[in-house]
Amino acid sequence: MPRLTDARKELRRAQIAEAAVRCFGRNGLERTSIADIITESGLSAGSIYAHYRNKADLVQAAARGVLAERAKVLGAHAASDAPPDPDELLARLIAAIDPAEARVGVQTWGEATTNPAIRDIVVDMTDRMRAMLHDCVTAWLVKVEHHEPAEARESAAPIAHRVMALYQAELLYTALQSPTEEAQP
Numbered sequence: 135m136p137r138l139t140d141a142r143k144e145l146r147r148a149q150i151a152e153a154a155v156r157c158f159g160r161n162g163l164e165r166t167s168i169a170d171i172i173t174e175s176g177l178s179a180g181s182i183y184a185h186y187r188n189k190a191d192l193v194q195a196a197a198r199g200v201l202a203e204r205a206k207v208l209g210a211h212a213a214s215d216a217p218p219d220p221d222e223l224l225a226r227l228i229a230a231i232d233p234a235e236a237r238v239g240v241q242t243w244g245e246a247t248t249n250p251a252i253r254d255i256v257v258d259m260t261d262r263m264r265a266m267l268h269d270c271v272t273a274w275l276v277k278v279e280h281h282e283p284a285e286a287r288e289s290a291a292p293i294a295h296r297v298m299a300l301y302q303a304e305l306l307y308t309a310l311q312s313p314t315e316e317a318q319p
Contacts, residue, residue: 149175150185155235157171205262236309
């Protein structure tokens with residue numbers, strides 16, 4: 135059997151993680167089995183286990199994948215000549231919320247209260263997201279509002295904290311909507 139290249143391995147890992155997110159979003163973390171992920175991905179059990187040791191690894195990969203997507207968006211905003219103000223930044227983040235990912239995120243937060251490994255992932259992801267928001271707000275304060283960089287970094291902290299809190303509230307709200315409510319305008 136031919137060996138997978140590193141690029142193919144990453145594509146396969148992403149395929150499995152995306153299938154896991156769909157299953158977690160539909161069935162919940164607790165009720166999703168590796169068998170469900172095998173069926174959803176169309177891959178064999180051997181392929182799944184060649185890339186992930188267990189379901190906790192899949193939860194971690196899913197969380198990191200979602201964060202990586204947010205990091206790209208926030209990095210692009212911070213690097214632009216005119217980064218969005220905090221209200222616009224929040225609006226853009228909210229518009230990009232995927233309901234299935236929101237459900238997985240909220241389930242992961244719940245699991246973090248009793249599972250130390252998941253807790254570490256959630257704390258790390260939250261800290262990294264908050265840092266990215268802080269960088270984006272700092273860039274806005276410097277580039278658009280013309281604050282001095284040191285003052286901007288200090289002023290950005292409470293603003294980024296509020297944007298993060300409001301974003302998390304919207305994630306929760308989205309996660310609590312039923313699939314029927316999601317389809318309504």
